[in-house]
Amino acid sequence: MEDKRQWPLYEVFIRARGGLDHKHVGSLHAADARMAIDHARDLYTRRQEGVSIWVVPSKAIVASDPTETDSLFEPARDKIYRHPTFYEIPDEVKTL
Amino acid sequence: MSLDSPAVDAHAVDSQALFRYVLRLGDLSLVLGQRLGEWVGHSPAVEEDLGVANIALDLIGQARLLLTYAGEVEGRGRDEDKLAYLREQDAYFNAILAEQPNGDFGQTIVRQVLIDAFQLELYERMTNSLDVRLAAIAAKSVKEVRYHLRYSSGWLVRLGDGTEESHARVHTALELLWPYTVELFAEDDLDRLMADSGIAPRLSEVRDAWMQRIEAILTEATLKLPKDRPHAWHGKRGQHSEHLGYILAEMQYLQRAYPDARW
Numbered sequence: 001m002e003d004k005r006q007w008p009l010y011e012v013f014i015r016a017r018g019g020l021d022h023k024h025v026g027s028l029h030a031a032d033a034r035m036a037i038d039h040a041r042d043l044y045t046r047r048q049e050g051v052s053i054w055v056v057p058s059k060a061i062v063a064s065d066p067t068e069t070d071s072l073f074e075p076a077r078d079k080i081y082r083h084p085t086f087y088e089i090p091d092e093v094k095t096l
Numbered sequence: 097m098s099l100d101s102p103a104v105d106a107h108a109v110d111s112q113a114l115f116r117y118v119l120r121l122g123d124l125s126l127v128l129g130q131r132l133g134e135w136v137g138h139s140p141a142v143e144e145d146l147g148v149a150n151i152a153l154d155l156i157g158q159a160r161l162l163l164t165y166a167g168e169v170e171g172r173g174r175d176e177d178k179l180a181y182l183r184e185q186d187a188y189f190n191a192i193l194a195e196q197p198n199g200d201f202g203q204t205i206v207r208q209v210l211i212d213a214f215q216l217e218l219y220e221r222m223t224n225s226l227d228v229r230l231a232a233i234a235a236k237s238v239k240e241v242r243y244h245l246r247y248s249s250g251w252l253v254r255l256g257d258g259t260e261e262s263h264a265r266v267h268t269a270l271e272l273l274w275p276y277t278v279e280l281f282a283e284d285d286l287d288r289l290m291a292d293s294g295i296a297p298r299l300s301e302v303r304d305a306w307m308q309r310i311e312a313i314l315t316e317a318t319l320k321l322p323k324d325r326p327h328a329w330h331g332k333r334g335q336h337s338e339h340l341g342y343i344l345a346e347m348q349y350l351q352r353a354y355p356d357a358r359w
Binding site: 007028029030031034035038039041042043046 | 141143146147150243246247250254
């Protein structure tokens with residue numbers, strides 16, 4: 001059963017400006033989604049950090065298991081050919 | 097039209113009258129902002145601490161613009177600081193609802209809803225003021241105030257339509273503070289002059305819109321609209337409740353103890 005004495009936790013994602021992705025910036029407590037947006041606005045956009053806010057109930061996030069780190073991430077270590085570092089990038093290409 | 101536009105142009109309204117009227121607007125924001133600041137470090141949750149402080153800072157910001165303008169209109173060399181820190185209580189012209197104590201969080205929220213809705217309806221109309229400076233200040237402030245009302249009305253609905261205890265508390269606060277709202281809309285000669293000159297909206301019009309808004313919020317909060325009661329409050333003329341003196345004592349202490357102190 002949920003503990004009613006504590007507001008549930010929400011994760012906050014902010015889009016800094018149009019065209020960019022929403023980035024995770026932190027978390028906060030709120031009674032519901034609307035209050036979470038208000039709190040996110042007050043806590044995380046005080047210095048004009050963003051133009052859009054997403055809030056997600058923390059309990060809705062499924063995380064990878066830290067004990068499986070070896071099997072999940074180690075196998076990628078020796079596959080350096082997946083990094084596109086062998087290409088010559090023409091000077092004309094500014095944003096890649 | 098911008099925040100540092102020169103003083104009134106087209107219409108030649110008495111500058112002393114305009115000075116007093118602008119102080120009414122500025123003092124309402126200043127005193128309410130100072131009151132809200134008392135919550136910092138004491139809010140029910142750290143998230144609300146920041147929420148309330150943000151609103152307080154918006155209000156102080158509005159007060160700075162308005163007091164600066166008032167000082168220019170007066171033309172006696174008083175800036176925002178002189179007006180904020182060195183005026184006596186009877187030279188403050190805020191409606192006394194703003195100076196009423198915070199009480200519990202519910203009481204603070206009730207006071208906030210009543211004033212937010214007033215400022216919203218007032219500033220929305222004042223963006224059309226013939227006084228370009230006031231129109232610009234209103235245009236900036238209305239965006240802030242719209243959020244303030246979103247915040248405060250959200251809380252009022254939560255508390256009113258919440259538990260038995262939270263409902264009882266905001267009900268009591270609403271009954272306590274309602275009589276003070278009469279003063280917000282009590283039109284006197286100065287309000288009339290400003291409306292006639294196209295500087296400010298008609299208070300009766302602001303009141304109708306305010307009432308509609310308040311009724312909708314109270315309905316959602318399952319709260320009953322209190323009955324109007326006779327009032328004898330004249331904060332707008334400088335006659336205040338006993339509370340303002342304490343606010344000013346705290347706010348003005350430093351400038352009075354160390355004149356012209358800066359940091």
